[in-house]
Amino acid sequence: MHTLGISRRTTAMNLPRRQFLRLAVGAAALPAASRIARAGTYPSRPVRIIIGAPPGGPTDTSARLIGQWLSERLGQPFIIENRPGAGTNIGTEVVVRAPADGHTLLLVTTANAINATLYDNLNFNFIRDIAPVASIIRQPFVMLVHPSVPAKTVSEFIDYAKANPGKLNMASAGNGTGTHVAGELFKMMASVNMVHVPYRGVASAMTDLIAGQVQVMFVVPVATIVHVKAGKLRALAVTTGTRLEALPDIPTVGEFVPGYQASAWFGIGAPKKTPAEIVDTLNREINAALADPKIRARLADEGGGQFALSPADFGKLIAEETEKWAKVVKFSGAKPD
Numbered sequence: 001m002h003t004l005g006i007s008r009r010t011t012a013m014n015l016p017r018r019q020f021l022r023l024a025v026g027a028a029a030l031p032a033a034s035r036i037a038r039a040g041t042y043p044s045r046p047v048r049i050i051i052g053a054p055p056g057g058p059t060d061t062s063a064r065l066i067g068q069w070l071s072e073r074l075g076q077p078f079i080i081e082n083r084p085g086a087g088t089n090i091g092t093e094v095v096v097r098a099p100a101d102g103h104t105l106l107l108v109t110t111a112n113a114i115n116a117t118l119y120d121n122l123n124f125n126f127i128r129d130i131a132p133v134a135s136i137i138r139q140p141f142v143m144l145v146h147p148s149v150p151a152k153t154v155s156e157f158i159d160y161a162k163a164n165p166g167k168l169n170m171a172s173a174g175n176g177t178g179t180h181v182a183g184e185l186f187k188m189m190a191s192v193n194m195v196h197v198p199y200r201g202v203a204s205a206m207t208d209l210i211a212g213q214v215q216v217m218f219v220v221p222v223a224t225i226v227h228v229k230a231g232k233l234r235a236l237a238v239t240t241g242t243r244l245e246a247l248p249d250i251p252t253v254g255e256f257v258p259g260y261q262a263s264a265w266f267g268i269g270a271p272k273k274t275p276a277e278i279v280d281t282l283n284r285e286i287n288a289a290l291a292d293p294k295i296r297a298r299l300a301d302e303g304g305g306q307f308a309l310s311p312a313d314f315g316k317l318i319a320e321e322t323e324k325w326a327k328v329v330k331f332s333g334a335k336p337d
Contacts (some may be wrong), residue, residue, distance in 0.1 A: 005288050006121060006322070008335065009081075015136075016171045020270055024183060025233050027127060028048065028073050033060065035173055041066055041279060042074075042163075042278050043074055043075075043076040043102060043103060043278075044076070044103075045076060046076055046077040046078070046079055046103070047070070047076060047077070047078045047079065047102070047103050047104070047105060048079050048080065048093075048104050048105065049063055049066075049078055049079070049080050049085075049105045049106070049107060049268070050069055050081050050083050050091045050095050050101065050104065050105065050106050050141075051063055051080060051081070051082050051083065051091060051107045051243065052083055052084060052085070052088025052089065052091030052092055052107070052111070053082065053084050053088060053091075053109075054082055054084045055082050058139070058220065058222060059107055059109055060080070060082065060270060060303075061302060062136055062137055062266065062299060062302055063080055063107045063152050063266075064076075064080050065289075065295060066136060066268070066286060066295075067079070067080055067299055068139070068288070069285070069286075069289040069292075070282070070285055070289075073176045073274065073288070074281075074285065074286050077275055085210050086119075086174060087111055087115055087118070087177075087336060087337075088109060088111045088115065088117070088335075089115055089119065089122060090111060091106065091107075092106060092112060092115075092124065092292065093124055093183075094304060095130065095269065095270070095271060096123075096124040096129045096130065096271065097328075098271050099271065100118045100270070100271035100273040100274045100277035101274070101275075101278075102270060102271065102274050102275070102279075102282070104270075104271065105133065105268050105269065105270050105282075105311055106130060106266075107266055107268065107269075107271040108130065108132070108267050108269040108318070109264070109265070109266040109267060110178045110263070110264050110265055110266070110268060110295075110321065110325075111177070111178070112126050112154075112318070112321075113126075113321035113322040113324075113325050114142070114176055114177075114178070114181055114196050114325045114329065115157065115176070116322050116325075116326065117322075117325065117326040117329040117330065118175075118176040118329050118335070118336055119336060120332060125299075126318075127315075127319060127322060128272065128317065128323070129271070129272050130269040130272060131269060131270045131271065131272050131273075131279060131311070132267070132269055132272070132307070132311050132312075132314040132315040132318055133194075133248040133267065133268040133269055133270050133279050133283055133286070133314070134268050134282060134283045134286035134287060134309070134311065134312075134314060134318065135265065135266075135267035135307045135308065135309040136266055136267045136268065136286065136290065136299075136306070136307060137265065137266060137267075137299050137305065137306060137307050138240070138264070138265040138304055138305060138307040139220050139221065139222075139237070139264045139265070139302070139304035139305075140181065140221065140238040140240035140242070140244055140251070140262075140263055140264075140304075141178070141182045141218040141219055141220060141239040141262055141263070142218070142219060142220070142221055142224045142228075142235050142238055142239070142247070143186070143216070143218055143235070143236045143237045143238070143239065143253060144216065144218075144219060144224055144227075144228070144232065144233045144235055144236070144292040145157065145212075145215060145216050145233070145234050145236055146209060146214070146215050146216075146234075147217070147231070147232075147233070147234055148212055149168075149215050149216070149234070151233070151236070152236075153197050153236065153251075153256070154178065154237050154251070154252070154253060154256035154257065155241075155256050156202045156234050157216075157236055158190050158192055158256070158257075159319075161190075161192035161194060162191075162192055162195070164335045165173070165192075165193040166193050166194075166195060167193045168192075168195070168215045168216055169194065169195050169197045169205075169213070169215055169216070169217050169294060170183045170187075170194040170195065170196050170197065170214065170217065170218065171197050171198075171199060171205040171208060171214040171216070171217040172196060172198050172199065172205060173198075173199060173200075173201050173202045173205055174198050174199065174200060174201070174221075174337050175198045175327065175334050175335060175336060175337045176334045176335075176336055176337075177219075177293075178219050178220075178264045179202065179217065179219055180198065180204070180332075180334065181195065181262070181325055181329065181332070181334070182218040182239055182262035183216070183217070183218045183330045183333060184196070184328050184329075184332040184334070185260065185328050186218070186253065186257070186260065186262075187332075188328060188332075189257050189259065189260050189332050190257050190260075194216065196332070197214050198337065200337070202223050202246075203223075205217060205219075206219065206224075208225070209233065210227060210232050210233060210316065213321070218262070219323050220264055220304075221238075221244060221246060221247070221304075222301075225246055225247065228247070235247060236250075237250060237252055237255070237256070238250055238251075238252055238253070239250050239252070239253050239260070239261065239262040239263060240252065240261060241254060241261050242264050243261055245300070245305075247287075256314060259285040264304075265307060265317070265321075266287060267286075267307075267309075267314055268282065270282075276292075279311050280311070283310065283311055286308075287308045289304075290306040290307070290308045291308070303310055
């Protein structure tokens, strides 16, 4: 046995240098190969996508659409789990505290960027604690007015608001919501004084806007187009940098207020230390979904366009939006409901 041991060592020592180096490189690559193999088994069980809002809204619908795609492509169920409350913060904290293994994901929304400033005592730092995975959709808001408002353009509206300071009521779906801060950004950049009237959701705000109890609101297209086409409300502008396909004759706010831009967006995030291989797998598959004509059409029905970014670019967007809405929240003095 002793002789055999010497023989093996001698054989290893006598290997040609080139072959020995190849073996050494192969051995060094084993840990990386192991990581790739582990990523290759993802997902190994059902995946939860946590949504910080009740079922039925546009974010919920889009998440279920993407979840179904991922289930079919990756061979495990992607289950939507609604955890509403505290302006999406309850659902966000569930994901922040979850294991960073890709089996608990978050539907990231504009609310996460707003809440970083709106709430004083969060138990997490969104940018620090959530890894961006993939963007999904970006929606404009539509600037709507009641027909009693004598303004056919944004310029005319600004002139009217300045001539009647504090007399126009601006509705929103609630303090700190996207519909609120889009309006506050307009007030800030156009230097107009309007009274904010928060509601508990879009539906009740729209009811009072149609009735003329409030005069202006910034709201996503899916809730507005039917009322505009029926003549119950007047669309003055959309809030993104380009016009909306469903309302091609409606200009952008930025055409009258240079630099103005606001939108509702959402995507997928994961606990911060989720392996890059898993993040890349999810990003690749979600972007493939966004390139699919049927998925694109379904997202268009929700009033937005597909919005494919890399994890790094999605992270950059989140950081920029967090900084932007921080200024607007401070300007408005908004506090959570």
